[in-house]
Amino acid sequence: MNIVVNGNSIDVPRACNIVQLLEQLDLDGRHVAVELNRAILPHEDHASRLLEDNDSLEIVTFVGGG
Amino acid sequence: MTTPLETSSQVTSEDPLRIGSFVLESRLIVGSGRYQDVQVMSESLELSGSDCVTVAVRRERLHDRDGENLLDHIDPERFVLLPNTAGCYSAEDAVRVARLGREILRSLGNAGADWVKLEVLGDTRTLLPDPVATLEATELLVNDGFQVLCYTSDDPVMAQRLKQAGAVAVMPAGSPIGSGQGILNPNNIRICLEYLKQDDPDYPVIVDAGVGTASDVAFAMELGVDGVLLNTAIAHARDPLAMAMAMRKAVEAGRLAFLAGRIPRRLYATASSPEDGVIATHPFPRKGK
Numbered sequence A: 001m002n003i004v005v006n007g008n009s010i011d012v013p014r015a016c017n018i019v020q021l022l023e024q025l026d027l028d029g030r031h032v033a034v035e036l037n038r039a040i041l042p043h044e045d046h047a048s049r050l051l052e053d054n055d056s057l058e059i060v061t062f063v064g065g066g
Numbered sequence B: 001m002t003t004p005l006e007t008s009s010q011v012t013s014e015d016p017l018r019i020g021s022f023v024l025e026s027r028l029i030v031g032s033g034r035y036q037d038v039q040v041m042s043e044s045l046e047l048s049g050s051d052c053v054t055v056a057v058r059r060e061r062l063h064d065r066d067g068e069n070l071l072d073h074i075d076p077e078r079f080v081l082l083p084n085t086a087g088c089y090s091a092e093d094a095v096r097v098a099r100l101g102r103e104i105l106r107s108l109g110n111a112g113a114d115w116v117k118l119e120v121l122g123d124t125r126t127l128l129p130d131p132v133a134t135l136e137a138t139e140l141l142v143n144d145g146f147q148v149l150c151y152t153s154d155d156p157v158m159a160q161r162l163k164q165a166g167a168v169a170v171m172p173a174g175s176p177i178g179s180g181q182g183i184l185n186p187n188n189i190r191i192c193l194e195y196l197k198q199d200d201p202d203y204p205v206i207v208d209a210g211v212g213t214a215s216d217v218a219f220a221m222e223l224g225v226d227g228v229l230l231n232t233a234i235a236h237a238r239d240p241l242a243m244a245m246a247m248r249k250a251v252e253a254g255r256l257a258f259l260a261g262r263i264p265r266r267l268y269a270t271a272s273s274p275e276d277g278v279i280a281t282h283p284f285p286r287k288g289k
Helices: A018-024 B004-013 B038-047 B091-107 B131-143 B156-164 B186-197 B214-223 B240-260
Strands: A002-005 A008-011 A032-036 A039-041 A056-064 B017-019 B022-024 B028-031 B052-059 B080-083 B115-118 B147-152 B169-172 B206-208 B227-230
Touching: A018 A032, A032 B091, A039 B091, A056 B091, B028 B240, B038 B240, B052 B091, B080 B091, B080 B115, B091 B115, B091 B131, B115 B131, B131 B147, B131 B156, B147 B156, B156 B169, B156 B186, B169 B186, B169 B206, B186 B214, B214 B227, B214 B240, B227 B240
Parallel strands: A002 A056, B028 B052, B028 B227, B052 B080, B115 B147, B147 B169, B206 B227
Antiparallel strands: A002 A008, A032 A039, A032 A056, A056 B052, B017 B022
């Protein structure tokens, strides 16, 4: 099924949770925040929330800034 | 009576900067942006003596990643991270970014999870803040439990409004972000200090943005601000490591000078050496003699 991550369309297996998605994207879960369909998904819910077709996610991290 | 030595040791090691629930050892807050590479950044942060570093919140790159994260190069035991809302031009975006930053801090177990450097810009060329949107975002974030450190212009009326809205610190710009022009309107900074600290002398006022070199920092501190937040002045100096050390000393020198109290400016000279007993012929009759 298809989801949108940071504006890019991505194919993920059914019944994939956020922890698995971050692994697939090679991202360290501790360093990111995830917004699912415009609502922040707290880290403690990453394992329980299963992705659904057409879900839209923003995955952000810290970068250098002033 | 304290000796000068005791006074100076108090200032350098026991004169913390208190912002909301945070206590920072150094009065210098440094940004982590615009460095040529992470090694120079990390060494500069260390040499600056700061214990608080600002960071920006951005989308993860899904392709062409180098596998490195900024957080691999900033020791969370050594530095408190202060997320910013840089690049936001509306209150809505700033609140969204602030919440994302808070979520990352929570995941890192960072004690500073609920603070944010609020920046809502109004113009891309000057990067000056949008005062209306900044005030709106401050109110929204304070209601959401944030401790808001608010970037603003040096307008004293706006500064008061932000404090009234619940900002834990007001941070007037010395001059536009990254411009290196220094403190363009010290009188406005003085009025901000007077207004914000009236009946509340410990309320933190921090100069954020615009400083170009160490003397700008010392000058800001001598005005009586509680701290200085800077980024480009170190990151884009010819030698960032040396400038980081200069900034550390400038903050300390400026703070000490402020606490020590400068002498009044006088139009005419006053001799430092005694006038009596001079072995010289005085060309002019002395006053009162």
